Amino acid sequence: MSCHPDEASNASAVVPNHNLWYEWFFFGLANETPQEPTMTTRRAECQCGQLSATCSGEPYRISVCHCLACKRKTGSAFGFGAWFRQSDVLTEGNATEFVRVGDDGGHVTNRFCPNCGATVLWSIDTLPGVVAVSAGGFADLAFPPPSVSVYHQSRRYPWVEIRAEPLEKRG
Numbered sequence: 001m002s003c004h005p006d007e008a009s010n011a012s013a014v015v016p017n018h019n020l021w022y023e024w025f026f027f028g029l030a031n032e033t034p035q036e037p038t039m040t041t042r043r044a045e046c047q048c049g050q051l052s053a054t055c056s057g058e059p060y061r062i063s064v065c066h067c068l069a070c071k072r073k074t075g076s077a078f079g080f081g082a083w084f085r086q087s088d089v090l091t092e093g094n095a096t097e098f099v100r101v102g103d104d105g106g107h108v109t110n111r112f113c114p115n116c117g118a119t120v121l122w123s124i125d126t127l128p129g130v131v132a133v134s135a136g137g138f139a140d141l142a143f144p145p146p147s148v149s150v151y152h153q154s155r156r157y158p159w160v161e162i163r164a165e166p167l168e169k170r171g
């Protein structure tokens with residue numbers, strides 16, 4: 001069981017569809033009502049604000065993780081991550097890296113603020129091209145809910161209830 005919701009076999013799900021833009025472009029031409037594509041941009045920050053991740057578009061997956069490492073990383077009951085393509089995330093500020101070996105053997109690289117200690121991003125070498133952004137860093141109550149709950153049965157505090165629907169419960 002991995003604490004990261006996507007196995008490498010699913011990585012193709014995040015490869016951009018290069019035809020999409022052209023489809024939009026020609027669809028717009030055909031209807032003579034071309035529109036600018038709207039792109040949501042969100043910014044996650046550390047506590048002091050010097051380290052940030054500006055994310056374009058919607059995350060392709062949002063997950064919570066109840067593993068013990070996520071508890072220790074956050075000091076809280078579970079981790080909360082929004083996964084984006086690396087190319088859709090602009091990181092600004094100074095980050096210190098901490099690397100640990102994940103349950104499935106991959107190397108998890110956490111990037112945190114050396115000033116305030118908050119983790120803003122993490123990635124795993126078995127999932128190239130994607131990055132998780134600490135979803136709490138957006139500090140946005142309207143942020144979309146998770147669709148995956150990892151270590152849901154085995155390591156979730158018994159008083160924690162994740163009410164998002166639909167919710168894939170793993171482990």
Ligand SMILES: [Zn+2]
Nearest residue numbers: 046048113116
């Ligand atoms: Zn900071």
Ligand SMILES: [Zn+2]
Nearest residue numbers: 003065067070
């Ligand atoms: Zn975890």
